[in-house]
Amino acid sequence: MLEIEGFTKRFGGVTALDGVRLDVAAGRVHALLGENGAGKSTLLKCLSGVHRADAGTMQISGRTYQPADPRAAEAAGLRTVHQELNLVPGFTAYENAYVGRAYPRRFGRVDWKAMRARFAALRDRYRLDLDIDAPVGRLSVAKCQIVEILRALMDDAQVLILDEPTASLSEDEATVLRRIVRDLANQGCAIIFVSHRLDEVFALADDYTVLRNGQSVGSGQIADTSRDEIVALMAGEAFRHERHGDARAPGDPVLELSGFRVSPVRAPIDLTVHAGEIVGLYGVVGSGRSSLLKAVWGASGVAEGDIALEGAPLPASGIESRKRAGVAYVCEDRRHTGLVMHHSILDNAVLPHLDHHRAVGSLPIVSWRRARAGIRSALEGLSVKYGGLGDRISTLSGGNQQKIMIGRWFDPSLKLFLLDEPTRGVDVRSKAEIHALCNRLAGEGAAVLFATSDLEELLMLASRVVVMAQGAVTLDAPNSAVSRQSVIDATFHAPPQPSKPEIRV
Amino acid sequence: EDIAVLTPYLSSVATNEMVETFTKESQAKGWTVNVVDTRGDFQQLASRVEDVTNAGADAIVLVSVDPNQIGDQIAAAAGKNIPVFVLDGALADGVTANITTDNFALGTILSDYLFEALGGEGKIVKFFHSAHPGVRQRELALDEALKKDPDFEVIAEHYVQVPGPIDNARQAMETFIRQYGEEIDGVWAAWDEPAVGALLAIQSDMPDADIVIAGIDGNPQAVDLIEQCTNLAATVRQDFPGIASAAVGEIEAVLGGGEPSSREIFVEAKVIDRETLGANCE
Amino acid sequence: MSFSARYGTLIGLLAIVTLFAALSPEAFAKGSNLINITQQMSLLAIVALGATFVMSLSEFDLSVGAVVSMAGIVSVTLFGAGWGIVPVMLVTLIAGFAVGAVSGLAIATYRMPSFIVTLAMGTIVGGITYWISDGATLFGNIPVGFRDLGRGYLAGIPVLTLWALAATLFAAFILDHTELGRRILAIGGNREAARLTGVRIVPNSVWAFGLCTLFAALAGLLLTARLGSAHPTGGNGFLLQAYAAVFLGMTAFRDGQANALGTLLGAAIIAVVANGLTILGVPNYLQDIFTGLIIIGAVLVRNIGGRAA
Amino acid sequence: MSFSARYGTLIGLLAIVTLFAALSPEAFAKGSNLINITQQMSLLAIVALGATFVMSLSEFDLSVGAVVSMAGIVSVTLFGAGWGIVPVMLVTLIAGFAVGAVSGLAIATYRMPSFIVTLAMGTIVGGITYWISDGATLFGNIPVGFRDLGRGYLAGIPVLTLWALAATLFAAFILDHTELGRRILAIGGNREAARLTGVRIVPNSVWAFGLCTLFAALAGLLLTARLGSAHPTGGNGFLLQAYAAVFLGMTAFRDGQANALGTLLGAAIIAVVANGLTILGVPNYLQDIFTGLIIIGAVLVRNIGGRAA
Numbered sequence A: 001m002l003e004i005e006g007f008t009k010r011f012g013g014v015t016a017l018d019g020v021r022l023d024v025a026a027g028r029v030h031a032l033l034g035e036n037g038a039g040k041s042t043l044l045k046c047l048s049g050v051h052r053a054d055a056g057t058m059q060i061s062g063r064t065y066q067p068a069d070p071r072a073a074e075a076a077g078l079r080t081v082h083q084e085l086n087l088v089p090g091f092t093a094y095e096n097a098y099v100g101r102a103y104p105r106r107f108g109r110v111d112w113k114a115m116r117a118r119f120a121a122l123r124d125r126y127r128l129d130l131d132i133d134a135p136v137g138r139l140s141v142a143k144c145q146i147v148e149i150l151r152a153l154m155d156d157a158q159v160l161i162l163d164e165p166t167a168s169l170s171e172d173e174a175t176v177l178r179r180i181v182r183d184l185a186n187q188g189c190a191i192i193f194v195s196h197r198l199d200e201v202f203a204l205a206d207d208y209t210v211l212r213n214g215q216s217v218g219s220g221q222i223a224d225t226s227r228d229e230i231v232a233l234m235a236g237e238a239f240r241h242e243r244h245g246d247a248r249a250p251g252d253p254v255l256e257l258s259g260f261r262v263s264p265v266r267a268p269i270d271l272t273v274h275a276g277e278i279v280g281l282y283g284v285v286g287s288g289r290s291s292l293l294k295a296v297w298g299a300s301g302v303a304e305g306d307i308a309l310e311g312a313p314l315p316a317s318g319i320e321s322r323k324r325a326g327v328a329y330v331c332e333d334r335r336h337t338g339l340v341m342h343h344s345i346l347d348n349a350v351l352p353h354l355d356h357h358r359a360v361g362s363l364p365i366v367s368w369r370r371a372r373a374g375i376r377s378a379l380e381g382l383s384v385k386y387g388g389l390g391d392r393i394s395t396l397s398g399g400n401q402q403k404i405m406i407g408r409w410f411d412p413s414l415k416l417f418l419l420d421e422p423t424r425g426v427d428v429r430s431k432a433e434i435h436a437l438c439n440r441l442a443g444e445g446a447a448v449l450f451a452t453s454d455l456e457e458l459l460m461l462a463s464r465v466v467v468m469a470q471g472a473v474t475l476d477a478p479n480s481a482v483s484r485q486s487v488i489d490a491t492f493h494a495p496p497q498p499s500k501p502e503i504r505v
Numbered sequence B: 001e002d003i004a005v006l007t008p009y010l011s012s013v014a015t016n017e018m019v020e021t022f023t024k025e026s027q028a029k030g031w032t033v034n035v036v037d038t039r040g041d042f043q044q045l046a047s048r049v050e051d052v053t054n055a056g057a058d059a060i061v062l063v064s065v066d067p068n069q070i071g072d073q074i075a076a077a078a079g080k081n082i083p084v085f086v087l088d089g090a091l092a093d094g095v096t097a098n099i100t101t102d103n104f105a106l107g108t109i110l111s112d113y114l115f116e117a118l119g120g121e122g123k124i125v126k127f128f129h130s131a132h133p134g135v136r137q138r139e140l141a142l143d144e145a146l147k148k149d150p151d152f153e154v155i156a157e158h159y160v161q162v163p164g165p166i167d168n169a170r171q172a173m174e175t176f177i178r179q180y181g182e183e184i185d186g187v188w189a190a191w192d193e194p195a196v197g198a199l200l201a202i203q204s205d206m207p208d209a210d211i212v213i214a215g216i217d218g219n220p221q222a223v224d225l226i227e228q229c230t231n232l233a234a235t236v237r238q239d240f241p242g243i244a245s246a247a248v249g250e251i252e253a254v255l256g257g258g259e260p261s262s263r264e265i266f267v268e269a270k271v272i273d274r275e276t277l278g279a280n281c282e
Numbered sequence C, D: 001m002s003f004s005a006r007y008g009t010l011i012g013l014l015a016i017v018t019l020f021a022a023l024s025p026e027a028f029a030k031g032s033n034l035i036n037i038t039q040q041m042s043l044l045a046i047v048a049l050g051a052t053f054v055m056s057l058s059e060f061d062l063s064v065g066a067v068v069s070m071a072g073i074v075s076v077t078l079f080g081a082g083w084g085i086v087p088v089m090l091v092t093l094i095a096g097f098a099v100g101a102v103s104g105l106a107i108a109t110y111r112m113p114s115f116i117v118t119l120a121m122g123t124i125v126g127g128i129t130y131w132i133s134d135g136a137t138l139f140g141n142i143p144v145g146f147r148d149l150g151r152g153y154l155a156g157i158p159v160l161t162l163w164a165l166a167a168t169l170f171a172a173f174i175l176d177h178t179e180l181g182r183r184i185l186a187i188g189g190n191r192e193a194a195r196l197t198g199v200r201i202v203p204n205s206v207w208a209f210g211l212c213t214l215f216a217a218l219a220g221l222l223l224t225a226r227l228g229s230a231h232p233t234g235g236n237g238f239l240l241q242a243y244a245a246v247f248l249g250m251t252a253f254r255d256g257q258a259n260a261l262g263t264l265l266g267a268a269i270i271a272v273v274a275n276g277l278t279i280l281g282v283p284n285y286l287q288d289i290f291t292g293l294i295i296i297g298a299v300l301v302r303n304i305g306g307r308a309a
């Protein structure tokens, strides 16, 4: 159905695609795989008319296809869900679905009722939980992702392109999405699907193509391959991802929450994180993990209750107090609240610790020479792929941006790391690197509290598992004491009323 | 009595002087004076005239405005029997009296003075601002004078930007000095602020030149500079306090049930130069 | 959103009106004065409604003041040349639209900053206006039929007020109920997202800027009708006030989004303050200080309310 | 970035200079005229450099014009009261800083739109200035030592030019080499991202706005020294020109980010155009039209270059 041949795309000096070949058949789910920066998103952007390839041909159903802009791609029957969210924050979910399309009209006016009804029906058909009347600017990342996906399903597509659609979804929604994708494939739609979750790829895809450094290095049917083989193709070498979640003996308490409320109307939370511990927060979308991490970081003005770091009480809010006390925080939405996308890699990397690169002692003057050297070696340690430190960070692939966002905090004196979805959109190898990093931090005596929507990751990395549902903690147990099933069960528990979580092991 | 004073140009020195004098003398008579400045905005001026008409002022005084620009609002005030006086403006329907100096005459006095000071012939730099109707009349007077006296020539001219006329004129003059240098004999400034700007440029860039500068208004800074024997030789002084005092007299007469002495009252202008100031410039 | 956050600006306006009414029950609170305020705010409201289109696009158009002036001069010049009312208005409005359309085209096609392009465009338009008028105020030959468009009453309501109401309804309709309006808002909300979903940036920007200066030209025509004269810089004072009205309006009703009703409210606040202070006979310099304080206060009421929520 | 994209604005400036030099080899291209242009642009450059701080924060400060005027009036009034040069300058600069600091505090604490807050603040400052000066131009009692700060030459270079250079170096240093500057730029780039990495919005905003009006107050002092008098609205004309300079500068050197060197370049373009057109004796309406076209052209060169890359 869709045939791509000899595709090449350069950005200045960087060759993002180098003679790529891709064949996607109707009615099949085609997984596009590759490490961060391999060129997956670039390829998909060429397909959807965002970029123009420098060389190469595309054909849809045997006809030459060369989209001049995203409109042309839509007209040709392609629907794309990009890796980064593309929504108008002030618009409701249902209006966002219509942006760029013809709005239904009645007596010359926009027919809001019809728009809402159509979108609500779509949501209900897939049994998704989504407030479609709130401006999407107030929805969480995961909900926004759902809006994006629903938008692509508004009318029948020949080719559906999904660039890491499940990166921010929890197990539950991801399952729904997989069901939707299968349905569409059965109806004859061709689907291109990017994911770093290999178990998902094996559960869902029919065919695969692996990109490495902008070249297609392998393709075939999923049924004929194995996980190890794919990983080897992606990484160019054999590679194993170790399971951690070990039973290192926890040290003294670092973070202590008692009766801590994210906002006056939320359930109180009691939670202790010890030195050397890696605590994983799990839950379905909207369960309150991000809100909790943000409140612990002091970034929400309305938190109340007791919070202490190494025994010393902290004010209920105020980021500076956390920073001074040795806490680091990485948010979940790198594009909107994590990075300054149009600033350079260097600028973004030095931001948390501007005062670490002073020219002379106590003067607040930045020595760029020192900063460059320091950041360069830090990024080397994380194997970030980039051109120069002065490049805009928006030109890096999503995974590399993610690594910088975490890596810029590293500092041996830190005591607590709050990581919200630290491996979202990160490839297997980098994920392993980030996991190793977390372990190293824990090994050096720091405490790590991370939120994830990836059950695999939770069980692989966490030494203790905390599950949240509707803003309250429903499970708090060592990794060794939980199973997949007990964790999933806990996500559906009605939150214990009014206060303490009952389930303790 | 409640007197409303409205103008779009309060920050101009001349207007300010009239308003000050008017306010002082009115208050001495026990009247309350409400001054409104609309900063060059005529739509605002129209609205504010409506406001004071509605509020029932006993008299409306417009300063430095051509009342034809807000004819309807003045008609409305007249309709409510509120007398409207214009200072340094023009006559229009509904206006009780206009007390002014003839701007065209001012321009003529200035041109004649400058031509005489230069003696027979000369090259002149002109600073003007046509958007202001009164100032434009002065410019027209210069054109007239140049027509009569073809030995004088405008070699450079500059439309002065407001606000910031002094610095703007200074910059232009600096440029002209570099361009024409000794060729420049005189500076004709449609009002005193550009004249001061031109003087500053000459003082810093051609301190020995004997360029003659003349302006209009009798602005205190200009008078001061004339007294100091600078190139600024003269200013044509409109008698602003005189205009304001005359206006107070007329208003008193009208509010007392009488008639204005005339609908158009001209107050004499006179040249102020070193001689009239008694400055010793040897 | 709490009540005070949602309607804070409206509450602010009512508070200001109540205050003035208490201080000056006979002059300010008189029905005829209140009706007159609606007339005084109308031209500002029309210019500000135009600016609402470009602010919806998250851009500026700083040529609106110059376009107001231009429209006045062009219309009086054409009347002087013996043209009829309808052709004069049509040509002036088309010229007004064209100014913004050109700016919008340049801005959207080459991604130039709207601030600088429209500032430059305003300078150019100002130069042309000066050229046509020779710098003089133009009177004369303005037909009575045209003047009546900007003065007098219809069923007890000032004609200008009716114009402003019509302009508000029109702007609200465009922004809330047409695809054009929604596309403009989408581009303003997230330009890249709009582009990626197939919204064409250039034509929609051209429309937004064109409508903006079209409204300014309409205001210029009505100003000329109201005053019976046209001044080559007579509309320049609208520029900052119009944006003040739009920004005041953005704090009303919706989360920081430009909207027609809010803009009308913003213009009303500005007009009420100017009228009330004049009627109270507050000295000129104190008027400035109060005006500034009241405007900041109006925004503050809303934002403090919004925080507490 | 291609060469023309990177240095487009600079190329634009050189093209304009070359053009004027060709048209007027004796007057424009004379060394003394070129040096004089550096003096003519200097006050605008200083105000614009101040504005660069708030533009780096992605905000506006529309009170700069009023602060320039205020500084002049305040200083002459204090001189009149018998104060010495240093205390007068200190008090005026502190007053200038305070205006912006108050705006910045209000804007950052309550998240009010800077456009409206600073517009209101400018109105308030204008009222205060008017109050102090009684609306009159003040000119007496200015010490010669103070006047010399704004006129004359040092080693063949106009003193004002030296001030502008010092201001440029200072602004560039703050923005590029201090933690304060980097924080301001980070807030301007992505406010929420900056906040979440622990950058404190309020104090950094207060500094940015304060520095902005501090620069404006400095320009006001130098303007007063240069003219030997102070006018209550004498600085208002700087407002739009200053932002034009910043925006022109944003198209230079770096991708659309405000920067000190670019701002200096922007001010130079504006000054060169004004000087060149005056020398050529172009009628004033054509000057406006050309100025507008040249500014758009200067931005266009850069953006077309940028697109082709």
Ligand SMILES: Nc1ncnc2c1ncn2[C@@H]1O[C@H](COP(=O)(O)OP(=O)(O)OP(=O)(O)O)[C@@H](O)[C@H]1O
Binding pocket: A011, A012, A014, A015, A016, A034, A035, A036, A037, A038, A039, A040, A041, A042, A043, A083, A385, A394, A395, A396, A397, A398, A399, A400, A425, A427
């Ligand atoms: N607009 C751009 N300008 C310059 N370089 C770019 C741009 N977009 C992508 N690149 C570069 O192209 C390469 C491929 O990036 P791409 O985003 O396609 O990777 P990806 O496979 O989607 O990775 P990820 O899994 O991290 O999303 C990277 O090296 C990236 O830095």
Ligand SMILES: Nc1ncnc2c1ncn2[C@@H]1O[C@H](COP(=O)(O)OP(=O)(O)OP(=O)(O)O)[C@@H](O)[C@H]1O
Binding pocket: A138, A139, A140, A141, A142, A143, A168, A283, A284, A285, A286, A287, A288, A289, A290, A291, A292, A332, A453
């Ligand atoms: N700014 C906000 N305004 C209104 N509701 C919000 C806001 N932020 C979060 N919420 C809601 O609060 C709830 C908890 O959100 P939170 O983001 O903490 O959950 P989460 O478990 O991290 O889920 P996600 O995977 O969506 O990030 C959700 O229902 C979310 O929609």
Ligand SMILES: [Mg+2]
Binding pocket: A040, A041, A042, A083, A163, A397, A398
């Ligand atoms: Mg990608």
Ligand SMILES: [Mg+2]
Binding pocket: A140, A289, A290, A291, A332, A420, A451
């Ligand atoms: Mg989350």
